[in-house]
Amino acid sequence: MKVVYKVLASLVAAEVAVQAMMVVLGDAGLFKYVEQGGVIDKATAESGGIQFPEFFAFVVHGVNGMMVIPVIALLLLISSFFAKIPGAVKGAALVVLLVVVQVSLGLLGHQIPALGALHGLNALLLFSAAVHAARRGRGAANAEVSDPDRPGARVETVV
Amino acid sequence: MDRTRRRGTRLRLALAGAATIALLGPLAWLWQASLMPGAYSVMDMGYADYGGALTHVAGTSEHAEHSQHSQHSGHSAGHSAGHSAGHSAGHTGHGTPARSLTSLTADPDREADVAITLVARKQRFRLPTGRSVDGYTLNGTSPGPVIHATIGQLVQVRLVNESVPDGVTLHWHGVDVPGAADGVAGVTQDAVRVGGSFTYRFVAGQAGTFWYHSHQVSHEQVRRGLLGALVVAPARPPAGAVDVVALMHLYDGARTINGREGDVRTEARPGERVRVRVINTENGQTPVWVGGAPFRLAAVDGTDLHEPAPVRDTAVLVTAGGRADIEVTMPGDGSPVRVHVGGPTGVVLGSRSYDAPAVPRPAIALDLLSYGTPAPLGLDADRPDRRFDYEIGRRPGFLDGRPGVWWTINGHMFPDVPMFMVAEGDVVRVRIVNDSGEPHPMHLHGHHAVVLSRDGVRATGSPWWVDSLEVGAGETYEIAFVADNPGIWMDHCHNLPHATEGLVAHLMYEGVSTPFTVGGTAANEPE
Incomplete structure (x- = not known):
């Protein structure tokens, strides 16, 4: 379970990185499209058609952010119950909390753009929390390797 | 020592x-509860909202209790499907004889x-400008023919489905058609399967600009071309x-007017009056x-405005589904005029020359709340028989099992949404x-509603009748209408993907029932 915990935490961090990449990719594509004379209004934005090739990045950002990452965070929380790592539950709960905040800020940012700035800041917090959780896993595993009383832990780290 | 450790483990x-169970249990329960049955009647969806009229039919206390109960029970279609027969009898069994919507x-x-x-086909077709589109046509073209x-006059349209696998219907957007001709799959008819046909008949009771489109898997079929204009x-x-x-539609991201990318040219001589019917x-x-040239906004959603003044350097925002x-x-000097539709292109009006330069979009948008001059509304909105709230929100959850x-509508998620109950008149x-x-x-079928206020500011201009009303984020609109067209009418978001995401409710007349179901053997899927 320690490995599962570690992998899930790393996955959250990787996903946050993907999110940052996607949203900037989408923005860059949008600006290039406008630079070249393209016009975007609500009708084109909602048409489901693709005006510029990088449009997919926004779709990825939305699906990742509202579905994939929350599911991973939830699985991380569940794995934390079983992972014998000190503070695992706390670490996972923090990730879940920051994910909730992140999705809320993302959606509210549509109406109040300033909250979009906090969305960007919170992404860094979420990334840090996820990395910290993943490292916590590693630290605990190392500690356990050196624990002569618990040889079972060694097997798990190898896996 | 070992035993205590094992016990501890x-x-x-x-x-x-x-x-884990404490975390996943409620989620699994919510997921399970959100699953829709294979077939359900919209009559059994959500809970009845009588709009404050508790003694509307027979005036019995029993009925008042019933509506009170319904207001709070709020069960989903998934739960009520099992006792649908008894439930619908409850709706119709209070004095008014039950009428099937098909009558x-x-x-x-x-x-x-x-x-x-109109013959509907699924096919690859070419726009006049050469772009190849994989979509749907009516009589071989998209948009379909303009119906005049x-x-x-009584309009009769026979819809034949030649090759649309999901089935098709035609909804007459903005026309207050009789209940049976509204063209909503699973509510007013079964979707027309391949090889089948359906005939729509309605009297064109109002002069104006309208359009028609499929209301079966509408978010996909409209996008890919199953639509046309009705004037x-x-x-x-x-x-x-x-x-x-000027019917505006995007095919695979390409903006077109009447199916053409780029400008549409129309001949108009100096001094002539031109009416450009923009359909979004x-x-x-x-x-x-x-x-x-200056212009006037002569009509919105098929209803003429009262004494609209000429304006210039002003943009008109056309709601999705609106006209x-x-x-x-x-101009007397023969210079051409460009009517921009959403961008640099649009309808170019001219005679000698069509060389009308594009102008940037004006910063000011026309506010219909104060445009034109007042006129009698024909209804007393200060003493309504029913008052409804339609509060749109958003929250996480499951929609038919999808996280x-x-x-949400009034805090409830589809299908646990209000059924707005009215009586004729x-x-x-x-x-x-x-x-x-x-x-x-927001689009209400079968009726036109007049805008009374926005964010508490009363409408002071021309009566502003709508069937498609843009309600911006954070905005509050008050509208009023007369329930004069019995039936079961969708009241939904015309950002059609939003309808698939649960932003759909219905307006239902007492004593009217529908034999059709969403899902089922006809695979009706109105959104």
């Missing part, structure tokens, strides 16, 4: 298991004045005026503005509140 596992038709003995057959009628001319059309339809068939609002009739008087952040007042963070073009 077991206790720990048990705790972890319990925590709500135009006079069957009257002969049609305008008769047309004169006010008072109802007044009894005595203005002599010597030019009339042009898209899922989002689009701005329209005019370069080269705006732009009236331009051609996501979905729309009621004056109905609806407060639409949008707390969802995104704009929603």
Whole structure:
């Protein structure tokens, strides 16, 4: 379970990185499209058609952010119950909390753009929390390797 | 020592298991509860909202109790499907004789004045500009043919499905058709399967600009071309005026007018009056503005405005699904006029020359709350028989098993949404509140509603009748209408993907029932 915990935490961090990449990719594509004379209004934005090739990045950002990452965070929380790592539950709960905040800020940012700035800041917090959780896993595993009383832990780290 | 450790491990596992169940249990339950049955009637969806009228039919206390109960029970279609028979009997068993929606038709003995057959196909077709589109056509083209009628005429359209695998219907957007002709799969008819046909009959009761589109898997079929324009001319059309339809649609991201990318040219001589009928068939609002002459906004959603003044350097925002009739008087010097539709392109009006330069979109948008001059509304909105709230929100949850952040209506998620109950003749007042963070073009079938106020500011201009109303994020609109068209009518967001995400409710007349179901053997899927 320690490995599962570690992998899930790393996955959250990787996903946050993907999110940052996607949203900037989408923005860059949008600006290039406008630079070249393209016009975007609500009708084109909602048409489901693709005006510029990088449009997919926004779709990825939305699906990742509202579905994939929350599911991973939830699985991380569940794995934390079983992972014998000190503070695992706390670490996972923090990730879940920051994910909730992140999705809320993302959606509210549509109406109040300033909250979009906090969305960007919170992404860094979420990334840090996820990395910290993943490292916590590693630290605990190392500690356990050196624990002569618990040889079972060694097997798990190898896996 | 070993035993205590093992006991400790077991206790720990048990705790972890319990925590997991505590976390996943409610989620699994919510997921399970959100699953829709294979077939359900919209009559059994959500809970009845009587709009404050508790003694509307027989005036019995028993009925009052029933409605009180219904207001609070709020069960989902998934739960009520099992006792649907008893439930629908409850709706219709209070004095008013039950009428099937299928009986709500135009006079069957009257002969049609305008008769047309539309054949729907799934095919790859070419836009006039050469772009190849994988979509749907009506009589081989998309958009389908423009249907022309004169006010008072009976329009009869036979829809034949040649090859659309999911089935098709035609909804007459903005036309207050009889209940049976509304063209909503699973509510007013079964979707027309391949090889089948369905005949729509309605009297064109109002002169104006309308459109038609499929209401079966509509978010996909409309996007890919199953649509067309319907123009109802007044009894005595203005002599010597030019009339042009500008149906705006995007095919695979390419903006078109009447199926053409780029400009549409129309001949108009100096001094002539031109009516450009802009139809927004898209899922989002689009701005329209005019370069080269002042213009008047003559009509919105098929209803003429009262004494609209000429304006310039102003944009008109056309709601998704909505229409705006732009009236331009051609300059005397023969210079051309450009009516921009959403961007640099649009309708170019001219005679000698069509070289009308594009002008940037004006910063100011026309506010219909104060445009034109007042006129009698024909209803007393201050003493309504029913008052409804339609509060749009958003929250995480499951929609038919899919996790996501979905729309809510009055705090409830689809299908546990209100059924707005009315009786024929009621004056109905609806407060639409949008707390969802995104704009929603709200479309009420079968009726036109007049805008009373926005964010508490009363309408002071021309009566502003709508069938498609853009309700921006954070905005509150109050609208009113007369319940004068019995049936079961969708009241939904015309950003059609939003409808698939649960932003759908219905307006239901007491004593009217529908034999059709969503899902089922006909695979009806109105959204």
